Amino acid sequence: MKNFDLSLYLVTDRLLSLGRPLEYVVEEAVKGGVTMVQLREKDCSSKEFYRQAITIKACLKPYNIPLIINDRLDIALACEAEGLHIGQYDLPYEVARKILGKNKIIGLSVENVQDVLEANKLDIDYIGISPVFSTPTKTDTAKELGLTGVREISLLSKHPSVGIGGINNSNARDIIQAGADGIAVVSAIMSAADPRLAASQLSDIVHQSKLKVNFLRNEGRGKLDCTMPSDDRKSTE
Ligand SMILES: Cc1ncc(COP(=O)(O)OP(=O)(O)O)c(N)n1
Numbered sequence: 001m002k003n004f005d006l007s008l009y010l011v012t013d014r015l016l017s018l019g020r021p022l023e024y025v026v027e028e029a030v031k032g033g034v035t036m037v038q039l040r041e042k043d044c045s046s047k048e049f050y051r052q053a054i055t056i057k058a059c060l061k062p063y064n065i066p067l068i069i070n071d072r073l074d075i076a077l078a079c080e081a082e083g084l085h086i087g088q089y090d091l092p093y094e095v096a097r098k099i100l101g102k103n104k105i106i107g108l109s110v111e112n113v114q115d116v117l118e119a120n121k122l123d124i125d126y127i128g129i130s131p132v133f134s135t136p137t138k139t140d141t142a143k144e145l146g147l148t149g150v151r152e153i154s155l156l157s158k159h160p161s162v163g164i165g166g167i168n169n170s171n172a173r174d175i176i177q178a179g180a181d182g183i184a185v186v187s188a189i190m191s192a193a194d195p196r197l198a199a200s201q202l203s204d205i206v207h208q209s210k211l212k213v214n215f216l217r218n219e220g221r222g223k224l225d226c227t228m229p230s231d232d233r234k235s236t237e
């Protein structure tokens with residue numbers, strides 16, 4: 001059964017871990033409140049990627065946190081990860097789903113409205129709204145979508161969403177208020193002096209923002225039901 005929470009999604013980058021072992025940063029982050037982990041290795045051999053995947057899988061098991069593998073279906077299968085994240089230029093969704101089966105989590109990056117409309121036709125499990133802001137962590141991205149993009153995409157998407165790209169303590173709240181179900185971060189946790197504290201602060205922001213969004217949605221629903229045309233009812237702002 002697929003059971004996952006997108007609230008605070010850590011995407012790894014070993015090169016940003018300030019020399020600390022990846023498993024140390026990941027475990028600290030999970031203790032701080034990370035709800036999902038993606039192993040993203042852009043620059044290593046398949047053997048090394050597999051070795052890291054097995055190590056991180058073992059580290060996450062006691063916490064019941066799902067491991068998602070970036071790009072590499074073979075590694076996801078080999079380490080029995082809970083899922084795979086693919087982008088617009090990666091292995092096609094249909095192929096990944098056929099090989100992984102219906103019980104694995106598949107996430108897909110969306111970079112514009114057209115991608116979201118296409119994603120709505122697929123049985124993916126979540127979308128990554130990519131990138132929300134420009135970021136030095138990944139420079140080969142599409143144009144940043146900004147908060148307007150997050151708002152538009154989360155209204156259009158039939159799948160749950162996470163924003164990714166340039167997210168930190170100062171803007172995490174805006175991403176949730178714009179309609180995303182969670183935030184995905186690399187440097188805000190990987191490069192934090194105290195990854196547990198960084199995760200716990202982000203987790204608090206996300207949860208507080210979700211409470212506020214849900215409150216406004218419920219409050220608004222009561223008021224909107226009698227005053228607003230139905231097309232305006234999705235908005236919380
Ligand atoms: C949660 C999440 N969202 C988006 C991405 C980006 O995926 P992609 O566009 O395939 O780029 P790479 O990460 O492969 O460089 C992601 N990894 N995770």
Ligand SMILES: Cc1ncsc1CCOP(=O)(O)O
Nearest residue numbers: 135137138165166185186187
């Ligand atoms: C993997 C990825 N996909 C889109 S932006 C990005 C990197 C996000 O890194 P950071 O959280 O450090 O800005």
Ligand SMILES: [Mg+2]
Nearest residue numbers: 071086087090
């Ligand atoms: Mg990719």
